[in-house]
Amino acid sequence: MNARVIPLIDKRSLIPPSASTAQSRGPLGDTRDRRLADLRISVTDRCNFRCVYCMPKTVFGRDYPFLQHGDLLSFEEIFRIARLFVARGVTKIRLTGGEPLLRRNVERLVEMLATIPGLELTLTTNGSLLPKKAHALREAGLQRVTVSLDALDDPTFRRMNDVDFPVAQVLEGIAAAEAAGLAPIKINMVVKRGTNDHAILPMARHFRGSGHILRFIEYMDVGSHNGWKLDEVLPSADLVRLIDAQMPLEAISANYPGEVAARWRYKDGGGEIGVISSVTQAFCSSCTRARLSTEGKLYTCLFAQGGHDLRALLRTGRSDQDIAAAIGAVWEARSDRYSEIRTAETAGLRKIEMSYIGG
Ligand code: SAM
Ligand code: SF4
Ligand code: SF4
Numbered sequence: 001m002n003a004r005v006i007p008l009i010d011k012r013s014l015i016p017p018s019a020s021t022a023q024s025r026g027p028l029g030d031t032r033d034r035r036l037a038d039l040r041i042s043v044t045d046r047c048n049f050r051c052v053y054c055m056p057k058t059v060f061g062r063d064y065p066f067l068q069h070g071d072l073l074s075f076e077e078i079f080r081i082a083r084l085f086v087a088r089g090v091t092k093i094r095l096t097g098g099e100p101l102l103r104r105n106v107e108r109l110v111e112m113l114a115t116i117p118g119l120e121l122t123l124t125t126n127g128s129l130l131p132k133k134a135h136a137l138r139e140a141g142l143q144r145v146t147v148s149l150d151a152l153d154d155p156t157f158r159r160m161n162d163v164d165f166p167v168a169q170v171l172e173g174i175a176a177a178e179a180a181g182l183a184p185i186k187i188n189m190v191v192k193r194g195t196n197d198h199a200i201l202p203m204a205r206h207f208r209g210s211g212h213i214l215r216f217i218e219y220m221d222v223g224s225h226n227g228w229k230l231d232e233v234l235p236s237a238d239l240v241r242l243i244d245a246q247m248p249l250e251a252i253s254a255n256y257p258g259e260v261a262a263r264w265r266y267k268d269g270g271g272e273i274g275v276i277s278s279v280t281q282a283f284c285s286s287c288t289r290a291r292l293s294t295e296g297k298l299y300t301c302l303f304a305q306g307g308h309d310l311r312a313l314l315r316t317g318r319s320d321q322d323i324a325a326a327i328g329a330v331w332e333a334r335s336d337r338y339s340e341i342r343t344a345e346t347a348g349l350r351k352i353e354m355s356y357i358g359g
Helices: 075-087 106-113 130-140 154-161 167-180 197-207 236-246 310-314 320-332
Strands: 038-042 092-096 120-125 144-148 186-191 213-218 249-252 262-266 272-276 289-292 297-299
Touching: 038 075, 075 106, 075 289, 075 310, 075 320, 092 106, 106 120, 106 130, 130 144, 130 167, 144 167, 154 167, 186 197, 197 213, 197 236, 213 236, 236 249, 236 262, 236 272, 297 310, 310 320
Parallel strands: 038 092, 038 289, 092 120, 120 144, 144 186, 186 213, 213 272
Antiparallel strands: 249 262, 262 272, 289 297
């Protein structure tokens, strides 16, 4: 099964006909009264890791049909779309992928996006190229960075990334990001029961008191190739109990409405952790995130089966006003709430791959 999953074409993949007459400025709400506030932009569908829960090697092998350069949105196209999203209420942009630091000269894109006033600009990375790139990214105007790291012991980490990548180099990347001033750094750990759950306490101990915020993510049924099973999900409530028994925790309130991670702090002042419980405590009711794929499709849910082709609008000479109206029409028609309706059956649907849509 080596063919890329082509999103199913359904009526939602078409830009609604009302787009050309809809408003092109101002904040947006969807059918469930959720505003559009965040945009995640995938800048490449390629990655130098093959994390078992995201890009299993058996599927993403040598002959996998990754996108060709001409399919990718150019930096100019991304910048243009980003400005239109900001005009429609977006205040935070996260660059992602695939591995965003593999996109050549990504710091130039950062530099362009950093000129948009009032925008929070961050990036999620596997950290492997941060030792080389952290400084240039900071210079370009990146504010913060999130680094994914699934274990501290080398055998487990290598098993998770499945390309034999050493953990020491990611830790070096985190140190480089800190030295460059990309703090506070968030560390994302996906927990897969039976594979890396033994790494939870060592990770908590390591990052406690570091100033970095460790966030534990429940293993999700993203895409259609990671072989997700519910019994491999460790519920966040169990994880919090596990840490609390060793290093007492107390709940703290969200930084802002709709924050994805539930926050906990160490009672002794050792800092905070977060838990992202997409499976056991769905947060769809406050989901304000849109996603732009590497080739310019707009997705309104991480588990979507189809996207809306903005690149076609860009490349057929449509005006800013038309494109902003199209974005508005898509968001206003949005009704996604996948995590609220997830079952073993929905997990088997042909969903878009996370490495393509951006995490
Ligand atoms: N390559 C970058 C990285 O790993 O940080 C950015 C892209 S990655 C798709 C974004 C985030 O999605 C990472 O933190 C990763 O751990 C998370 N992720 C990928 N697959 C996941 C899954 N099946 N369940 C939960 N989180 C997942
Ligand atoms: Fe690559 Fe990130 Fe997916 Fe791992 S989680 S395979 S690093 S895109
Ligand atoms: Fe948002 Fe979709 Fe995730 Fe629900 S399942 S929180 S709508 S991305």
